[in-house]
Amino acid sequence: MPAARAIRACAVASVALALWPSAPTQAQEGVAGHWEGQIEIPGQPLTVVVDLAESAGEWAGTIDIPAQGAKALPLHRIALGEGSGVTFAIQGVPGDPTFSGHLEHGAIRGQFSQGGGVFPFTLGREAAPQPRRPQEPKAPFPYANEEVQFAAGPVRLAGTLTIPQGQAPFPAVLLISGSGLQNRDQELFGHKPFWVLADHLARAGIAVLRVDDAGAGNSTPHPQPPTTADFAADAAAAVDFLKDDARVSAIGLVGHSEGGAIAPMLASRRADVAFVVLLAAPGVPGAELMRQQNKRIFAAAGIGGEQREVLLGLIDQLFGILTDEDASEVEVRQGVESVIRQQMAANGVPTDRQDAAQVRQAVEQALNPWLRYFLKLDPRPALAATKVPVLALNGDLDVQVDAEQNLDAIAAALNEGGNEDVTVRRLAGLNHLFQPAKTGLVDEYANIETTMAPAVLDLVRDWVLARAGSASGRE
Numbered sequence: 457m458p459a460a461r462a463i464r465a466c467a468v469a470s471v472a473l474a475l476w477p478s479a480p481t482q483a484q485e486g487v488a489g490h491w492e493g494q495i496e497i498p499g500q501p502l503t504v505v506v507d508l509a510e511s512a513g514e515w516a517g518t519i520d521i522p523a524q525g526a527k528a529l530p531l532h533r534i535a536l537g538e539g540s541g542v543t544f545a546i547q548g549v550p551g552d553p554t555f556s557g558h559l560e561h562g563a564i565r566g567q568f569s570q571g572g573g574v575f576p577f578t579l580g581r582e583a584a585p586q587p588r589r590p591q592e593p594k595a596p597f598p599y600a601n602e603e604v605q606f607a608a609g610p611v612r613l614a615g616t617l618t619i620p621q622g623q624a625p626f627p628a629v630l631l632i633s634g635s636g637l638q639n640r641d642q643e644l645f646g647h648k649p650f651w652v653l654a655d656h657l658a659r660a661g662i663a664v665l666r667v668d669d670a671g672a673g674n675s676t677p678h679p680q681p682p683t684t685a686d687f688a689a690d691a692a693a694a695v696d697f698l699k700d701d702a703r704v705s706a707i708g709l710v711g712h713s714e715g716g717a718i719a720p721m722l723a724s725r726r727a728d729v730a731f732v733v734l735l736a737a738p739g740v741p742g743a744e745l746m747r748q749q750n751k752r753i754f755a756a757a758g759i760g761g762e763q764r765e766v767l768l769g770l771i772d773q774l775f776g777i778l779t780d781e782d783a784s785e786v787e788v789r790q791g792v793e794s795v796i797r798q799q800m801a802a803n804g805v806p807t808d809r810q811d812a813a814q815v816r817q818a819v820e821q822a823l824n825p826w827l828r829y830f831l832k833l834d835p836r837p838a839l840a841a842t843k844v845p846v847l848a849l850n851g852d853l854d855v856q857v858d859a860e861q862n863l864d865a866i867a868a869a870l871n872e873g874g875n876e877d878v879t880v881r882r883l884a885g886l887n888h889l890f891q892p893a894k895t896g897l898v899d900e901y902a903n904i905e906t907t908m909a910p911a912v913l914d915l916v917r918d919w920v921l922a923r924a925g926s927a928s929g930r931e
Contacts, residue, residue, distance in 0.1 A: 634713025739865030851886025
């Protein structure tokens with residue numbers, strides 16, 4: 457889901473870097489500072505941004521990998537060698553990916569290696585080319601953007617309420633983001649899909665509330681690690697906020713990814729939700745969804761044969777351990793660590809090369825309360841109890857929320873509950889963010905200029921207007 461906030465894949469993610477050494481005096485002067493460049497992966501160059509600093513002989517640094525949504529990851533093992541070599545690695549990342557290069561003529565060039573793959577890279581002082589974002593809204597705007605804040609239990613949420621021009625009241629929608637902490641624009645890989653969607657709807661006379669997740673942007677964090685239930689409570693508080701605004705008439709929910717599980721949770725138990733739009737939403741229990749997610753990712757990445765079967769078997773083991781209500785916490789932790797180590801071995805990191813700190817980090821990620829809750833979350837009862845109009849969309853290249861698996865289940869649950877206004881569309885050639893894509897893999901997101909396919913923006917706008925009133929907001 458993006459999740460992007462994408463639904464978190466359970467396979468161990470990997471990134472880390474290392475560059476081989478440069479003459480101590482020359483390199484010390486020439487290596488410090490800001491670097492940008494690319495790893496030349498065939499057909500899909502990966503942009504990286506590196507900052508290095510030296511103080512009293514100690515080096516420190518960070519790296520950004522925009523296409524993977526990674527910012528300010530700490531670097532370690534930064535070293536300058538003889539000649540013009542430089543090395544550094546990302547701390548706490550499985551697989552120990554490595555850059556081996558030399559400082560020459562103001563640039564660092566060499567080879568990047570990880571998991572058996574080796575690719576050339578270049579880092580320079582000039583800014584790396586940034587992909588265009590032609591859909592990003594630009595002032596002046598034919599609507600008002602109001603900064604808002606409101607309480608949601610123990611947290612305070614901040615966001616933007618977009619109010620159209622014309623005579624109120626207006627139909628309004630609350631945008632609910634997917635898994636992982638997102639700001640109000642659901643900013644992912646340089647894209648701002650919720651801002652693009654809000655702009656499109658506001659120009660048509662629909663008010664939009666988009667909110668920083670608790671712990672992101674200007675919203676305060678939950679006192680304990682949150683689950684989907686906590687995010688649903690936050691969304692309920694946002695609906696209450698909209699109800700108190702006299703400029704708002706019918707209120708609808710637009711949920712993306714995990715947000716598409718939250719929307720029916722609210723609509724099924726509140727009489728003040730008038731309609732629901734589900735964008736790449738779950739229709740099956742989390743464990744089923746995430747197993748299929750990994751199958752799609754493996755297929756799109758060309759992982760097959762015995763390795764695929766081993767990894768899928770390990771994913772099943774992991775999910776079984778995390779959802780076993782009879783196991784003690786000690787047993788769960790031990791079981792998760794065993795599976796993590798086997799996953800790393802299956803991905804090319806032998807047991808004797810596995811870093812203990814990296815294993816611990818992966819174990820803690822797997823034991824996160826959000827994941828354990830989501831694996832057991834079944835959206836079908838809430839869908840069956842949702843009686844208001846529902847529009848459900850999914851791209852057929854979505855590798856995070858499989859369209860066939862989830863749209864069919866959503867339609868079946870809504871029909872079983874007797875919902876008489878259900879529109880389900882499987883959209884060709886679109887990924888999890890509703891971008892036109894080739895493989896649907898997350899690595900494509902940053903390199904695609906389109907933030908959200910215009911046809912999807914129009915489809916959502918027209919459907920909302922048909923259910924919630926005219927462009928002026930009168931029902």
